[in-house]
Amino acid sequence: MRSSFAAINSSKANFDDIYTCDDPRAYFSVLGSLDYMIPDLAEPVLRQLLNARIQRHSGAQVVLDVGCSYGINAAVHRFPLSFCTLRSRYARHEMTALSPEELARLDKRFYDSWPDIGLARFIGLDVSAPAIQYARSVGLIDHGIVADLERGTLAPEDARHVRQANVILSTGCVGYVTEKTYRQLLTAMDNPPWVVSFVLRMFPYDALASALSEFGLVTERLAGATFVQRRFRDVEEFTSTLNALETHGIDTNGFEAEGTFQADLFVSRPEADVRAAPLDEIITINSGRNRQIGTRYVQVETDHGMEIALEP
Secondary structure (H helix, E strand, O other), X not given: OHHHHHHHHOOOOOOHHHHOOOOOHHHHHHHHOOOOOHHHHHHHHHHHHHHHHHHHOOOOOEEXXXXXXXXXXXXXXXXXXXXXXXXXXXXXHHHHOOOHHHHHHHHHHHHHOOOOOOOOEEEEEEOOHHHHHHHHHOOOOOEEXXXXXXXXXXXXXXXXXXXXXXXXXXXXXXXXXXXXXHHHHHHOOOOOOEEEEEEEOOOOOHXXXXXXXXXXXXXXXXXXXXXXXXXXXXXXXXXXXXHHHHHOOOOOOOOHHHOEEEEEEEEEEEHHHHHHOOHHHHOOOOOOOOOOOOOEXXXXXXXXXXXXXXXX
8 A cells, every 4th residue: 555655646746845844934835835725624624523523522632633744733723823824924024034943932922822712632743853843842732743653663652642632633644644554543542533534536545444444433435525735836746646546537527637636535433423423414614626726737628639728
């Protein structure tokens, strides 16, 4: 499965560098320029799921964010902020002149100044030590785990923190991590969590759903909707992604062919929870497809066949 994911990932642009900086300014600059919006679209879904979970299981809700990077999912859930507003904040000239240490101190005060409207606390898991360090230092996550569970094992101390979580969230990490990571996480937990995964349509979810079923979790896919992740960076990423999807028999018309990556929502829960409240009874969504975004690559029908064009 890992080699299969690697082959699919070869069609995507590589943004590894923006996750290893000491602060999120490059992250917001690069992804913001491509109208990255999945954190904003995932937040109301997560809030609805947490509300449903609170009704079924009272007590503290703790989200383990897999591939948390700089804690953005925690930021947009816990505070009345969005990816767009944060991007504008970091683009200000005054912010670009700060050192990473000065920025972290300022960001800590910035987040402390907002009311915490979240329904859960957050634990972060990521391979990037600088991203985890930032998210912890500004108070977005309670604890951060720096680990590559595809290649290594979960340390006992980290397992103790994982055990606190009752929701596992991913807004784009599936495709880089597989069931190997999730098996380790669920093995560390005393009770089966709810697993919430926004997954780009190019990545098959069957193997992960099968692994989750071993822990008593039933997986549902939200029918009738996909979620926009971002625009394609260039023609090469656009065409290679369409080819990868079509190779797997996935129709891109009206979806990726319109110029944006599209993600499916999968939610895995204990069978009793699924029976009590099916996914389509919990979730109402904004898919992002009606949002104003920048110039994007699209396929258009011409007299010479299907061609690529830039559409404002």
